[in-house]
Amino acid sequence: MVHLSFSSSVTAPDDAAEFEEEEDPGVPEALPLRHTWIVWQQLASPGKSVPYEQSTxxxxxxxxxxxxxxVFDRLPQPSDLLTRRMAEKTQEDGSHVVDALMIFRDGVLPQWEDAANSEGGHLQFHFKASLGAAQLDEYWNNLVLGTLGNTLEPAEMITGLRLVDKVTTGKGGVPSMVRMEVWFGSASDVQAVAALQKNVERCVATRTLEGRLGSIPKAELKHHKMTRHQ
Known part of the structure; x- marks a missing residue:
């Protein structure tokens, strides 16, 4: 069983090489994404209360x-959370802990109060660490590639993604669960939200390197108007 992971501790170099595409001399040098995407970090603030906007x-x-x-090659994979290799970072002002990794459209803040998010919600998955590092990586990679590649429909609804490292902590401080979220801008069209949820669930379940669909996990729907910041 082969999973789509870009972590060197999970995927053998030969497996990763098989996923790389050969260069096509007829393809333009730059292939623009449909939207510009911004990568954010949400930093933990142990021992003190820091406004959300100041922690991102x-x-x-x-x-x-x-x-x-x-950029994506430098970002941690979900499997890194399980070994705590993602959490410790070093900055000029010392070390800190990353609570969440976020990828949002340019111009959209990773906050529920942002105008692009306030009328919408998000679909979230809680995955147990027991699923295995490679499977967790594949779930996340499927979401990122489907979203930024504009193949996860309805594509224009999606405003961002979050990988959260603070759900449940097991022995030794290692997360026993990982949360993944897909944010969308409007919840007014119930049918569109239902279609997005179905497609997100199927996207996550895709066995990319095997060309088939695996077991489909169920996403939990959250409306931003009805939920506070966590």
Whole structure:
């Protein structure tokens, strides 16, 4: 069983090489993404209360396919959460802990109060660590590639993604669960939301390297008007 993971601790170099596409001399040098996407970090603030907007910071932007791969290659995979290799980062002001990794459209803040998110909601998955590192990576990678590749429909509804590292902590401080979220801008069209949920669930379940559909997990629907910040 082969999973789509970009973590060197999970995927053998030969497996990763099989996923890489050969260069086509007829393809333009830059392949623009439909939207520009911004990568954000949400930092933990142990021992003190810090406003949400102060705990988030932009760390990268992606305008094209050529921008995407170098950036995404540097970002942690969900499997990194299980070994705590993602959590500890170093900055000029010392070390800190990352609570969440977020990828949102340019111009959209990763906040429920943002105008692009306030009337919408998000679909969230809670995955147990026991599913395995490679499976967790594939779930997340499917969501990212489907969203930024504009193949996850209705594509224009989606405003961003979150990978959250603070759900449940098991022995040794290692997360026993990982949360993944797909944010959308409007909840007024019930049929569109239902279609998005179905497609998100199927996207997550895709066995990309095997060309088939795996077991389909159920997403939990959250409306931003009815929920506070967590």
């Amino acid at each position: 910071k932009q760390i990268a932007s992606m305008h094209s396919v050529e921008d995407f791969w170098p």
